[in-house]
Amino acid sequence: MLSLPLARPALAQSTPLRIEQVADGFRVPWSVGFLPGGDMLVTERAGRLWRVAPDGKRQRITGVPEVAARGQGGLLDVVVARDFSRTGAIFLSYAKAQASGGAGTALAVARLDGTKLVNPRRIFEMMPGSSGGRHFGGRIVEARDGTLFLTIGERGDRPSAQDLTRENGSVIRVARDGRIPPDNPFLNSPGTRPAIWSYGHRNPQGAALDGQGRLWLCEHGAQGGDEVNLIEKGANYGWPVISYGRHYSGAKIGEGTSKAGMKQPAFYWDPSIAPSGLAILGQGRFPGWQGAMLVGSLKFDHIAVLAPGAKRQITRIETPETIRVRDVREGPDGAIWFLSEGNGALYRITSG
Amino acid sequence: MLSLPLARPALAQSTPLRIEQVADGFRVPWSVGFLPGGDMLVTERAGRLWRVAPDGKRQRITGVPEVAARGQGGLLDVVVARDFSRTGAIFLSYAKAQASGGAGTALAVARLDGTKLVNPRRIFEMMPGSSGGRHFGGRIVEARDGTLFLTIGERGDRPSAQDLTRENGSVIRVARDGRIPPDNPFLNSPGTRPAIWSYGHRNPQGAALDGQGRLWLCEHGAQGGDEVNLIEKGANYGWPVISYGRHYSGAKIGEGTSKAGMKQPAFYWDPSIAPSGLAILGQGRFPGWQGAMLVGSLKFDHIAVLAPGAKRQITRIETPETIRVRDVREGPDGAIWFLSEGNGALYRITSG
Numbered sequence: 001m002l003s004l005p006l007a008r009p010a011l012a013q014s015t016p017l018r019i020e021q022v023a024d025g026f027r028v029p030w031s032v033g034f035l036p037g038g039d040m041l042v043t044e045r046a047g048r049l050w051r052v053a054p055d056g057k058r059q060r061i062t063g064v065p066e067v068a069a070r071g072q073g074g075l076l077d078v079v080v081a082r083d084f085s086r087t088g089a090i091f092l093s094y095a096k097a098q099a100s101g102g103a104g105t106a107l108a109v110a111r112l113d114g115t116k117l118v119n120p121r122r123i124f125e126m127m128p129g130s131s132g133g134r135h136f137g138g139r140i141v142e143a144r145d146g147t148l149f150l151t152i153g154e155r156g157d158r159p160s161a162q163d164l165t166r167e168n169g170s171v172i173r174v175a176r177d178g179r180i181p182p183d184n185p186f187l188n189s190p191g192t193r194p195a196i197w198s199y200g201h202r203n204p205q206g207a208a209l210d211g212q213g214r215l216w217l218c219e220h221g222a223q224g225g226d227e228v229n230l231i232e233k234g235a236n237y238g239w240p241v242i243s244y245g246r247h248y249s250g251a252k253i254g255e256g257t258s259k260a261g262m263k264q265p266a267f268y269w270d271p272s273i274a275p276s277g278l279a280i281l282g283q284g285r286f287p288g289w290q291g292a293m294l295v296g297s298l299k300f301d302h303i304a305v306l307a308p309g310a311k312r313q314i315t316r317i318e319t320p321e322t323i324r325v326r327d328v329r330e331g332p333d334g335a336i337w338f339l340s341e342g343n344g345a346l347y348r349i350t351s352g
Numbered sequence: 353m354l355s356l357p358l359a360r361p362a363l364a365q366s367t368p369l370r371i372e373q374v375a376d377g378f379r380v381p382w383s384v385g386f387l388p389g390g391d392m393l394v395t396e397r398a399g400r401l402w403r404v405a406p407d408g409k410r411q412r413i414t415g416v417p418e419v420a421a422r423g424q425g426g427l428l429d430v431v432v433a434r435d436f437s438r439t440g441a442i443f444l445s446y447a448k449a450q451a452s453g454g455a456g457t458a459l460a461v462a463r464l465d466g467t468k469l470v471n472p473r474r475i476f477e478m479m480p481g482s483s484g485g486r487h488f489g490g491r492i493v494e495a496r497d498g499t500l501f502l503t504i505g506e507r508g509d510r511p512s513a514q515d516l517t518r519e520n521g522s523v524i525r526v527a528r529d530g531r532i533p534p535d536n537p538f539l540n541s542p543g544t545r546p547a548i549w550s551y552g553h554r555n556p557q558g559a560a561l562d563g564q565g566r567l568w569l570c571e572h573g574a575q576g577g578d579e580v581n582l583i584e585k586g587a588n589y590g591w592p593v594i595s596y597g598r599h600y601s602g603a604k605i606g607e608g609t610s611k612a613g614m615k616q617p618a619f620y621w622d623p624s625i626a627p628s629g630l631a632i633l634g635q636g637r638f639p640g641w642q643g644a645m646l647v648g649s650l651k652f653d654h655i656a657v658l659a660p661g662a663k664r665q666i667t668r669i670e671t672p673e674t675i676r677v678r679d680v681r682e683g684p685d686g687a688i689w690f691l692s693e694g695n696g697a698l699y700r701i702t703s704g
Contacts, residue, residue, distance in 0.1 A: 224668060244667065244668075246670065250670065250672055252670070256667075257666070257667050268665075269623075270656070270665055270668060271621075271623045271624075271625065271652060272623075273623065300623060304622070313620075313622055314609070315596065315608075315609050316576060316596075316622060318598065318602065318604070320602055
């Protein structure tokens, strides 16, 4: 017998999955966050924020910052602070109108009091934004040290992703009060934007911490170049100099697929799936899936399941009712939650 | 700095590739083989075999066995025997009409004398075939020991791929004279087909030996389940009990993605690319690509390039003129040769 050097994947879908619709009637929902006690927050891109009870009933939250709801922009992510029970803090990302007539990805913190946002403070705004309606990025992650990561797309202006004097195509990192953390990588580089943590991104619309507290992104590439990246401080992820994708015209992008000084993706899809929403599972309801990375597909209406470290796609979760899976999260209950943009519904996946 | 545990891919596209059309005017070409001296053989699915000079001029070869050119069937693969200079032997696979009215994948050996096939002998025929027009498989590989592997699809009859009393969905192995080699795995199992070498395949349309003489296949899966497999003697590759794909209706296939006693693919594509044609590069014209696995895509008209061992797709070769890449080979000149089915052309890829 020949020997097969390739191990059986460590993870397997050992038990059947149950997908239930928890709430519907949302119009282009973008993100779901989880409050202590079981309520959830759901953003709609047009600018509405909802508080959703476990039975699916919802109340509109007032006091949301004004958003520029044009193209792919609007109200984007919502994240509930880890210290919410004490502070009531939530974080919102959104496209903010600018005096130029364009819009920039912005980050705000506010206190949620029942169904009212109190004292919203904008703690970051990409400047200048752009009149283009594409590639806002917009995912927020609260790091273990309490700083905030925000992903920003290149707004359709490709070279800007390599330009450290602009925040396009970057992950930025700020403190909750908007200050630049003293250990940001480009703080002392003259002319660069001090909030930048990593750059060379195209349009990252999924972000999550793994069990070691490391930041991972999924990002829309061009055709055949959707990526999962492990984010290192100060690193360059190569767009648009290197990419596994090609322009939708079929034209080649940049210089190839690798270059010294530019990071390789941990995983890429060719063909593309149009990824949005990234969750990394802890020890939850899915035995054998600890550390698995879940990525929603806007194109095929499924959730891709990658092995820990994104070495390999191990399966997909079919989500037959959905139209554009926009957000994927592990809830505090250990279930997988996701939003379907096109039919405006919130779903919960459990096993067994 | 966080550490990135994922290595840069070992292979990179270091030099630009040049793609040139060598011959055209073929009608649904399926396979290309290489004769000593620089001429090539090209099959057309309808049943014609051509001898093609390096300048693209061609002559039709007479004496080809009659083929059942229906659906996906017809004249399929052509392989030039390693001892051709001494024996003139070539191998052909094809759909052969059967008395039942159906057709079965068959394998013949003949002597090529200029533009005449002399003394063609059928050395294998799957029996019974099927009236269905799908999933003939059909790739031939001459193993290092001189035995012949032939891939056979499950003919659209899924359970048959697990049925050792039928050759559907298997790789078979026979000697050049048609005898069953004494070390075939099921030779002594009553009721099983003695030619079977491995089983549980869906529709393998690419096959090649690596540098160690191991057999690799690429096979069409269902949606999201195209596979590359390293073939072990007697092993079960799981179709349709396990698969990473789903039926085109979206329905689940079988029992999941893994099961004891069934092999995992070395690589799979999700989304699918519709693979046909597999070449594994030796030490040729592509520095850094030694051992790389090239797989043609019938769907996206490119050639996927996988790292040795199929651990990862490292890039794709864009083939902008093509319509359905049907066959991919490394030529004796070290170049990559491929056939585009839809526009009936033979191409050659060199570097630099």
